[in-house]
Amino acid sequence: MIRYIYADELKNHHKLASGMFVDRADQFKTRLGWDVNVDAKGYERDEYDAENPLYVIWENEDGSHGGSMRLLPTVGATMVNDHFGHLTDGVRIESPLIWECTRFCLSRSANGRVAAALMLAGGEVMRGFNVKHYVGVFDARMVRIYRAIGSSPTILGSQGEGRNKISVGLWEFNEDARRKVAARAQISLAQSESWFNRAFGGDNIKLVSQKELACA
Amino acid sequence: MQAPKPLRLDAILKELEQASQLEHLQAATLSLREYYQIDHVVYHWVDSTGEQYGCGTYDPAWVQHYIDQGYIRVDPVVIGCYQRFHPVDWKRLDWSSKQAKQFRKEAVEYGVGNQGFSVPIRGPNGQFALFTVSHTCNDEMWAAFTEKHRRDLILIGHFLNQRALAFEPARKPEQARTLSPREIDAMTFLAMGYSRAQVADTLSISEHTLRVYIESARHKLGAINTTHAVAQALARGLIIV
Numbered sequence: 104m105i106r107y108i109y110a111d112e113l114k115n116h117h118k119l120a121s122g123m124f125v126d127r128a129d130q131f132k133t134r135l136g137w138d139v140n141v142d143a144k145g146y147e148r149d150e151y152d153a154e155n156p157l158y159v160i161w162e163n164e165d166g167s168h169g170g171s172m173r174l175l176p177t178v179g180a181t182m183v184n185d186h187f188g189h190l191t192d193g194v195r196i197e198s199p200l201i202w203e204c205t206r207f208c209l210s211r212s213a214n215g216r217v218a219a220a221l222m223l224a225g226g227e228v229m230r231g232f233n234v235k236h237y238v239g240v241f242d243a244r245m246v247r248i249y250r251a252i253g254s255s256p257t258i259l260g261s262q263g264e265g266r267n268k269i270s271v272g273l274w275e276f277n278e279d280a281r282r283k284v285a286a287r288a289q290i291s292l293a294q295s296e297s298w299f300n301r302a303f304g305g306d307n308i309k310l311v312s313q314k315e316l317a318c319a
Numbered sequence: 320m321q322a323p324k325p326l327r328l329d330a331i332l333k334e335l336e337q338a339s340q341l342e343h344l345q346a347a348t349l350s351l352r353e354y355y356q357i358d359h360v361v362y363h364w365v366d367s368t369g370e371q372y373g374c375g376t377y378d379p380a381w382v383q384h385y386i387d388q389g390y391i392r393v394d395p396v397v398i399g400c401y402q403r404f405h406p407v408d409w410k411r412l413d414w415s416s417k418q419a420k421q422f423r424k425e426a427v428e429y430g431v432g433n434q435g436f437s438v439p440i441r442g443p444n445g446q447f448a449l450f451t452v453s454h455t456c457n458d459e460m461w462a463a464f465t466e467k468h469r470r471d472l473i474l475i476g477h478f479l480n481q482r483a484l485a486f487e488p489a490r491k492p493e494q495a496r497t498l499s500p501r502e503i504d505a506m507t508f509l510a511m512g513y514s515r516a517q518v519a520d521t522l523s524i525s526e527h528t529l530r531v532y533i534e535s536a537r538h539k540l541g542a543i544n545t546t547h548a549v550a551q552a553l554a555r556g557l558i559i560v
Binding site for chain 2 (some may be wrong): 111201233259303
């Protein structure tokens with residue numbers, strides 16, 4: 104299932120969080136050879152994990168980490184603006200309607216459905232919170248994965264060659280793309296919405312009944 | 320007798336742009352309340368040290384009561400939004416505790432309203448603020464209101480915070496946000512009457528990329544939409560056509 108967890112709540116999801124940071128080390132350091140920090144626990148973490156980001160995580164049936172990504176609003180500190188300005192035409196991308204999506208990570212055991220499920224969840228966040236675009240940093244391997252899911256970004260700029268290529272891209276999400284990634288993830292739209300509502304509170308709580316109001 | 324001139328959102332924001340003290344932000348909340356025809360509009364700044372500050376249309380007696388009771392530690396809106404960055408309808412918050420229920424009952428008694436929508440705002444150095452609109456109506460009416468206006472409400476909350484940051488002497492001002500050459504090009508062609516497709520073509524970028532550049536420029540200019548952003552850029556002499 105999809106989980107939406109802010110960094111300060113990760114302490115309540117130890118197995119999932121630990122798996123995520125270990126899988127990130129495996130993906131970004133071991134497999135891609137990026138210059139990232141891995142601590143004594145084997146966790147890959149950077150300064151943006153300290154900004155209380157919102158993680159979107161695929162939790163496997165046994166409670167382990169299947170894949171994840173990290174969201175931050177571009178009105179605060181972002182990797183794209185701090186480190187990749189040369190790939191965005193020098194434009195500092197900044198708006199409450201644009202969020203940054205980074206550290207898109209898949210565990211070694213993850214299948215194509217997990218990547219699609221994460222994209223679908225990214226779409227729920229856009230619909231639920233009025234986000235119009237994501238801007239993200241990703242590696243060459245992800246280009247193929249995004250294409251396979253049917254959710255290719257618009258590439259703003261790239262650096263490096265071959266498997267070392269790093270790109271900054273933009274995503275939009277419409278109803279059509281939503282249905283496409285849902286089909287690829289084999290997850291119904293209703294199921295996807297229910298995971299989102301579970302994380303952010305349902306809509307069915309009556310704040311104050313009309314009767315209470317009449318008395319007030 | 321002349322009918323009062325209807326308020327326009329861009330005019331309210333223009334006023335806000337000149338704001339140099341809290342009273343001006345207060346005036347903006349009053350105008351916004353009138354514009355949206357709702358019970359309340361509130362801007363609430365919370366410090367990492369728990370210090371609070373703000374302005375808005377709530378009954379001053381409620382504000383005093385809130386402070387006296389230390390409700391900042393009970394208020395599900397503050398608890399649910401602190402350290403977050405997604406906007407929330409109050410219905411989605413946790414009102415289940417006994418304290419929260421009592422708080423809610425009193426809030427309604429003081430005329431806060433039974434519905435609310437809050438936008439958490441992250442400023443620099445751990446600064447946190449909330450922009451809230453509240454009203455008394457049924458769920459369907461409120462859902463229709465927030466669906467229609469939530470984009471603008473998110474933007475307005477951020478403008479209020481930018482102003483509040485700009486004139487708080489103790490705060491480190493945010494780095495002045497200037498437009499990059501690419502954003503200036505995009506705004507210039509728009510001001511000349513080019514369509515988005517023509518601008519994208521002229522700049523050799525995709526329309527999607529252009530939309531993001533325009534959106535970034537709009538934010539930096541404190542504008543509510545593209546037309547307003549172009550007008551702002553012209554007025555500030557950032558672009559010349």
